Amino acid sequence: MKYFWVILVIGLLLVVGCGNKASTGNINTAAVITSDSTLDTPTDSIKEFNVVAKQWEFIPDTISVKKGDTVKLNLKSVDVVHGFKINEFNIDEKLNPGEEVTVTFVADKTGVFTFFCNVPCGEGHKEMKGTLIVN
Ligand SMILES: [Cu+2]
The missing domain is CATH 1.20.5 (Single alpha-helices involved in coiled-coils or other helix-helix interfaces)
Structure with a gap:
Protein backbone atom coordinates (compact mmCIF):
# COMPACT_ATOMS: atom_id res chain seq x y z
CA MET A 1 0.00 0.00 0.00
CA ASP A 40 -2.45 47.84 -35.12
CA THR A 41 -1.80 50.90 -33.00
CA PRO A 42 -4.31 53.52 -34.13
CA THR A 43 -3.00 56.39 -36.21
CA ASP A 44 -3.56 59.89 -34.92
CA SER A 45 -6.18 60.49 -37.58
CA ILE A 46 -9.84 60.77 -36.79
CA LYS A 47 -11.94 60.60 -39.94
CA GLU A 48 -15.37 62.03 -39.41
CA PHE A 49 -18.31 61.61 -41.78
CA ASN A 50 -21.87 62.83 -41.69
CA VAL A 51 -23.99 60.06 -43.16
CA VAL A 52 -27.60 60.59 -44.11
CA ALA A 53 -29.89 57.56 -44.28
CA LYS A 54 -33.06 57.79 -46.32
CA GLN A 55 -35.24 55.58 -48.50
CA TRP A 56 -33.26 53.85 -49.87
CA GLU A 57 -29.71 54.99 -49.74
CA PHE A 58 -26.89 56.23 -47.60
CA ILE A 59 -25.26 59.53 -48.51
CA PRO A 60 -22.34 59.22 -48.98
CA ASP A 61 -22.52 55.61 -50.07
CA THR A 62 -18.75 55.17 -50.15
CA ILE A 63 -16.46 55.93 -47.22
CA SER A 64 -12.69 55.59 -47.56
CA VAL A 65 -10.24 55.59 -44.68
CA LYS A 66 -6.79 54.28 -43.90
CA LYS A 67 -6.03 51.32 -41.69
CA GLY A 68 -5.58 52.50 -38.13
CA ASP A 69 -7.80 55.54 -38.55
CA THR A 70 -10.39 56.20 -35.93
CA VAL A 71 -13.63 56.49 -37.86
CA LYS A 72 -16.41 58.62 -36.50
CA LEU A 73 -19.76 58.39 -38.24
CA ASN A 74 -22.58 60.78 -37.47
CA LEU A 75 -25.60 58.88 -38.70
CA LYS A 76 -28.99 60.41 -39.25
CA SER A 77 -32.20 59.19 -40.82
CA VAL A 78 -34.25 61.89 -42.48
CA ASP A 79 -37.42 59.88 -43.14
CA VAL A 80 -38.29 56.56 -41.50
CA VAL A 81 -36.51 54.21 -39.10
CA HIS A 82 -33.41 52.69 -40.68
CA GLY A 83 -30.56 50.57 -39.45
CA PHE A 84 -26.83 50.80 -39.95
CA LYS A 85 -24.79 47.64 -39.77
CA ILE A 86 -21.21 46.65 -40.56
CA ASN A 87 -20.73 43.02 -39.64
CA GLU A 88 -16.93 43.06 -39.68
CA PHE A 89 -16.71 45.89 -37.14
CA ASN A 90 -19.59 44.77 -34.93
CA ILE A 91 -21.57 47.90 -35.66
CA ASP A 92 -25.34 47.63 -35.42
CA GLU A 93 -27.30 50.81 -34.86
CA LYS A 94 -30.93 51.77 -35.11
CA LEU A 95 -31.56 55.18 -36.65
CA ASN A 96 -34.73 56.85 -35.52
CA PRO A 97 -35.87 59.72 -37.78
CA GLY A 98 -34.26 63.02 -36.89
CA GLU A 99 -31.96 61.60 -34.21
CA GLU A 100 -28.22 61.68 -34.74
CA VAL A 101 -26.35 58.53 -33.74
CA THR A 102 -22.58 58.67 -33.48
CA VAL A 103 -20.52 55.55 -34.02
CA THR A 104 -16.78 55.48 -33.39
CA PHE A 105 -14.47 52.61 -34.21
CA VAL A 106 -10.89 51.92 -35.26
CA ALA A 107 -10.53 50.66 -38.82
CA ASP A 108 -8.07 47.97 -37.75
CA LYS A 109 -8.18 45.83 -40.89
CA THR A 110 -7.92 46.57 -44.57
CA GLY A 111 -10.56 45.55 -47.03
CA VAL A 112 -13.82 46.48 -48.66
CA PHE A 113 -16.77 46.17 -46.32
CA THR A 114 -20.47 46.61 -46.84
CA PHE A 115 -22.61 48.74 -44.58
CA PHE A 116 -26.31 48.25 -44.92
CA CYS A 117 -29.72 48.96 -43.51
CA ASN A 118 -31.00 46.12 -41.35
CA VAL A 119 -34.40 47.55 -40.47
CA PRO A 120 -37.09 46.79 -43.06
CA CYS A 121 -37.91 50.22 -44.46
CA GLY A 122 -39.80 49.69 -47.69
CA GLU A 123 -39.46 48.26 -51.15
CA GLY A 124 -35.85 49.38 -51.69
CA HIS A 125 -34.63 48.17 -48.32
CA LYS A 126 -32.52 45.33 -49.65
CA GLU A 127 -30.58 47.69 -51.89
CA MET A 128 -29.92 50.21 -49.16
CA LYS A 129 -26.22 49.75 -48.66
CA GLY A 130 -22.84 51.33 -49.09
CA THR A 131 -19.15 50.55 -49.01
CA LEU A 132 -16.49 51.15 -46.43
CA ILE A 133 -12.99 50.97 -47.91
CA VAL A 134 -10.05 50.60 -45.57
CA ASN A 135 -6.64 50.93 -47.25
CU1 LIG B 1 -34.02 49.39 -44.57
Missing part, protein backbone atom coordinates in the same frame (compact mmCIF):
# COMPACT_ATOMS: atom_id res chain seq x y z
CA LYS A 2 2.92 2.40 0.65
CA TYR A 3 4.08 1.89 -2.93
CA PHE A 4 0.68 2.99 -4.13
CA TRP A 5 1.12 6.37 -2.44
CA VAL A 6 4.67 6.77 -3.72
CA ILE A 7 3.48 6.11 -7.27
CA LEU A 8 0.57 8.47 -6.80
CA VAL A 9 2.86 11.29 -5.61
CA ILE A 10 5.29 10.73 -8.49
CA GLY A 11 2.36 10.73 -10.87
CA LEU A 12 1.09 14.01 -9.43
CA LEU A 13 4.55 15.58 -9.75
CA LEU A 14 4.66 14.57 -13.39
CA VAL A 15 1.23 16.07 -14.03
CA VAL A 16 2.22 19.32 -12.31
CA GLY A 17 5.45 19.39 -14.31
CA CYS A 18 3.56 19.05 -17.58
CA GLY A 19 1.09 21.67 -16.45
CA ASN A 20 3.91 24.14 -15.96
CA LYS A 21 5.19 23.49 -19.43
CA ALA A 22 1.75 24.06 -20.87
CA SER A 23 1.34 27.38 -19.11
CA THR A 24 4.78 28.51 -20.27
CA GLY A 25 3.57 27.86 -23.78
CA ASN A 26 0.53 30.02 -23.15
CA ILE A 27 2.71 32.90 -21.97
CA ASN A 28 4.71 32.70 -25.19
CA THR A 29 1.52 32.77 -27.23
CA ALA A 30 0.31 35.81 -25.34
CA ALA A 31 3.59 37.59 -26.02
CA VAL A 32 3.18 36.96 -29.75
CA ILE A 33 -0.35 38.34 -29.71
CA THR A 34 0.83 41.44 -27.84
CA SER A 35 3.57 42.16 -30.35
CA ASP A 36 1.10 41.68 -33.22
CA SER A 37 -1.36 44.12 -31.72
CA THR A 38 1.28 46.85 -31.55
CA LEU A 39 1.19 46.78 -35.36
Whole structure:
Protein backbone atom coordinates (compact mmCIF):
# COMPACT_ATOMS: atom_id res chain seq x y z
CA MET A 1 0.00 0.00 0.00
CA LYS A 2 2.92 2.40 0.65
CA TYR A 3 4.08 1.89 -2.93
CA PHE A 4 0.68 2.99 -4.13
CA TRP A 5 1.12 6.37 -2.44
CA VAL A 6 4.67 6.77 -3.72
CA ILE A 7 3.48 6.11 -7.27
CA LEU A 8 0.57 8.47 -6.80
CA VAL A 9 2.86 11.29 -5.61
CA ILE A 10 5.29 10.73 -8.49
CA GLY A 11 2.36 10.73 -10.87
CA LEU A 12 1.09 14.01 -9.43
CA LEU A 13 4.55 15.58 -9.75
CA LEU A 14 4.66 14.57 -13.39
CA VAL A 15 1.23 16.07 -14.03
CA VAL A 16 2.22 19.32 -12.31
CA GLY A 17 5.45 19.39 -14.31
CA CYS A 18 3.56 19.05 -17.58
CA GLY A 19 1.09 21.67 -16.45
CA ASN A 20 3.91 24.14 -15.96
CA LYS A 21 5.19 23.49 -19.43
CA ALA A 22 1.75 24.06 -20.87
CA SER A 23 1.34 27.38 -19.11
CA THR A 24 4.78 28.51 -20.27
CA GLY A 25 3.57 27.86 -23.78
CA ASN A 26 0.53 30.02 -23.15
CA ILE A 27 2.71 32.90 -21.97
CA ASN A 28 4.71 32.70 -25.19
CA THR A 29 1.52 32.77 -27.23
CA ALA A 30 0.31 35.81 -25.34
CA ALA A 31 3.59 37.59 -26.02
CA VAL A 32 3.18 36.96 -29.75
CA ILE A 33 -0.35 38.34 -29.71
CA THR A 34 0.83 41.44 -27.84
CA SER A 35 3.57 42.16 -30.35
CA ASP A 36 1.10 41.68 -33.22
CA SER A 37 -1.36 44.12 -31.72
CA THR A 38 1.28 46.85 -31.55
CA LEU A 39 1.19 46.78 -35.36
CA ASP A 40 -2.45 47.84 -35.12
CA THR A 41 -1.80 50.90 -33.00
CA PRO A 42 -4.31 53.52 -34.13
CA THR A 43 -3.00 56.39 -36.21
CA ASP A 44 -3.56 59.89 -34.92
CA SER A 45 -6.18 60.49 -37.58
CA ILE A 46 -9.84 60.77 -36.79
CA LYS A 47 -11.94 60.60 -39.94
CA GLU A 48 -15.37 62.03 -39.41
CA PHE A 49 -18.31 61.61 -41.78
CA ASN A 50 -21.87 62.83 -41.69
CA VAL A 51 -23.99 60.06 -43.16
CA VAL A 52 -27.60 60.59 -44.11
CA ALA A 53 -29.89 57.56 -44.28
CA LYS A 54 -33.06 57.79 -46.32
CA GLN A 55 -35.24 55.58 -48.50
CA TRP A 56 -33.26 53.85 -49.87
CA GLU A 57 -29.71 54.99 -49.74
CA PHE A 58 -26.89 56.23 -47.60
CA ILE A 59 -25.26 59.53 -48.51
CA PRO A 60 -22.34 59.22 -48.98
CA ASP A 61 -22.52 55.61 -50.07
CA THR A 62 -18.75 55.17 -50.15
CA ILE A 63 -16.46 55.93 -47.22
CA SER A 64 -12.69 55.59 -47.56
CA VAL A 65 -10.24 55.59 -44.68
CA LYS A 66 -6.79 54.28 -43.90
CA LYS A 67 -6.03 51.32 -41.69
CA GLY A 68 -5.58 52.50 -38.13
CA ASP A 69 -7.80 55.54 -38.55
CA THR A 70 -10.39 56.20 -35.93
CA VAL A 71 -13.63 56.49 -37.86
CA LYS A 72 -16.41 58.62 -36.50
CA LEU A 73 -19.76 58.39 -38.24
CA ASN A 74 -22.58 60.78 -37.47
CA LEU A 75 -25.60 58.88 -38.70
CA LYS A 76 -28.99 60.41 -39.25
CA SER A 77 -32.20 59.19 -40.82
CA VAL A 78 -34.25 61.89 -42.48
CA ASP A 79 -37.42 59.88 -43.14
CA VAL A 80 -38.29 56.56 -41.50
CA VAL A 81 -36.51 54.21 -39.10
CA HIS A 82 -33.41 52.69 -40.68
CA GLY A 83 -30.56 50.57 -39.45
CA PHE A 84 -26.83 50.80 -39.95
CA LYS A 85 -24.79 47.64 -39.77
CA ILE A 86 -21.21 46.65 -40.56
CA ASN A 87 -20.73 43.02 -39.64
CA GLU A 88 -16.93 43.06 -39.68
CA PHE A 89 -16.71 45.89 -37.14
CA ASN A 90 -19.59 44.77 -34.93
CA ILE A 91 -21.57 47.90 -35.66
CA ASP A 92 -25.34 47.63 -35.42
CA GLU A 93 -27.30 50.81 -34.86
CA LYS A 94 -30.93 51.77 -35.11
CA LEU A 95 -31.56 55.18 -36.65
CA ASN A 96 -34.73 56.85 -35.52
CA PRO A 97 -35.87 59.72 -37.78
CA GLY A 98 -34.26 63.02 -36.89
CA GLU A 99 -31.96 61.60 -34.21
CA GLU A 100 -28.22 61.68 -34.74
CA VAL A 101 -26.35 58.53 -33.74
CA THR A 102 -22.58 58.67 -33.48
CA VAL A 103 -20.52 55.55 -34.02
CA THR A 104 -16.78 55.48 -33.39
CA PHE A 105 -14.47 52.61 -34.21
CA VAL A 106 -10.89 51.92 -35.26
CA ALA A 107 -10.53 50.66 -38.82
CA ASP A 108 -8.07 47.97 -37.75
CA LYS A 109 -8.18 45.83 -40.89
CA THR A 110 -7.92 46.57 -44.57
CA GLY A 111 -10.56 45.55 -47.03
CA VAL A 112 -13.82 46.48 -48.66
CA PHE A 113 -16.77 46.17 -46.32
CA THR A 114 -20.47 46.61 -46.84
CA PHE A 115 -22.61 48.74 -44.58
CA PHE A 116 -26.31 48.25 -44.92
CA CYS A 117 -29.72 48.96 -43.51
CA ASN A 118 -31.00 46.12 -41.35
CA VAL A 119 -34.40 47.55 -40.47
CA PRO A 120 -37.09 46.79 -43.06
CA CYS A 121 -37.91 50.22 -44.46
CA GLY A 122 -39.80 49.69 -47.69
CA GLU A 123 -39.46 48.26 -51.15
CA GLY A 124 -35.85 49.38 -51.69
CA HIS A 125 -34.63 48.17 -48.32
CA LYS A 126 -32.52 45.33 -49.65
CA GLU A 127 -30.58 47.69 -51.89
CA MET A 128 -29.92 50.21 -49.16
CA LYS A 129 -26.22 49.75 -48.66
CA GLY A 130 -22.84 51.33 -49.09
CA THR A 131 -19.15 50.55 -49.01
CA LEU A 132 -16.49 51.15 -46.43
CA ILE A 133 -12.99 50.97 -47.91
CA VAL A 134 -10.05 50.60 -45.57
CA ASN A 135 -6.64 50.93 -47.25
CU1 LIG B 1 -34.02 49.39 -44.57
